[in-house]
Amino acid sequence: MARKIGSRYTANQILGRGSAGTVWLGEGPEGPVAIKLLREDLASDQELVGRFVQERTALLGLDHPHVVSVRDLVVDGNDLALVMDLVRGTDLRTRLDRERRLAPEAAVAIVADVADGLAAAHAAGVVHRDVKPENVLLDMQGPLGPGGSHPALLTDFGVAKLIDSPRRTRATKIIGTPDYLAPEIIEGLPPRAAVDIYALATVLYELLAGFTPFGGGHPGAVLRRHVTETVVPLPGIPEELWQLIVQCLAKAPASRLRASELGARLREQLPLLAGMPPLDVDSPDSEAAEPDEAYEETAEPSAPVARQRRGAVPLVPGAAPDSNRDTHTSMRVPAPDELAGGARGTARAPRATGAPRPGSARHRASARRRRITLGVAGAVLVAAIGVGTWIAVSGDDADATPQDTKNSAPASP
Structure with missing residues (x-):
């Protein structure tokens, strides 16, 4: 059912819904538009309406080929809406849900486009704060x-x-999507342009791997991982590309690249990625491993990826890591089981194709084989040492004759 938005626009059909409102296919004086109608509770907030109007100039001033331009902002009664360019296509999440992961060349090209758009926004003093597929x-x-x-x-x-706004979020909520939040936001620092770079690097990791580097489990556990854990390498991509991702996922904001640098560096990688198929990495599992095997290797030594324990890293270079997990988020303090994020209590690690799954029968059988092999080897070693010592002691006996020594060797079974 069509509805009027202000005096100039008509919303005809719902295109999608999000946490902040509903996107409509609309019509304006210059043709088709997309209209993002914010939730009614937001529209009734007079403080927000005032800030909405204050941001009008900055939002309308963003004009770049890789940014969806805002044409107008409408404040009319209970309606609070952004009128935007209509893009004929789909969102990246829909494609990712369909394909699971992208070929590296396509993934890098998409992220380079977004980096260029962010560079224009940052130059205009606008931080996105919610970069995600x-x-x-x-x-x-x-x-x-x-x-x-x-x-x-x-x-x-x-x-x-x-x-x-402080009144809406208080100290119990963080604006943004947990999988893509930069550590400094979690620690309560003001969001600067570097938070967008961190989020975009997370998106690139997800496009390549099929999962985010620190996601999975309770949101409190996800936020903790952003602050305390290091990212697990992805096999099969050029080292230069991996180092770009690592740099942009640095805990310290000043260590990350600027958006313009990231876009340029990513485009330099494109020739190296031509024709490369999507990575062959299995998603992490949520099945529990045995407590004493929580950080045990789950692949044979020749496999490209093995489960490894991550070390805590400080937010500020040179500082000691904070081992008190209760201080790592500005949310309510989660319960111990929530902080654990599953039985393993660590960020999810990629598993090479064919490697046994933690907690699975193959994994337990592999662990048993290793223990048996080590036990047999130990028994043989002990036996060998015992025989050698017995012979050495017998050989030093002054009362023994050469014939006695010869006859003291153990009889054959």
């Missing part, structure tokens, strides 16, 4: 890029900032 649109009518990728555009600029 849901907020990246793929223009299906645009020219194909490297790896057959469609042009990528970042949308929903300013929404996280608009709905974030």
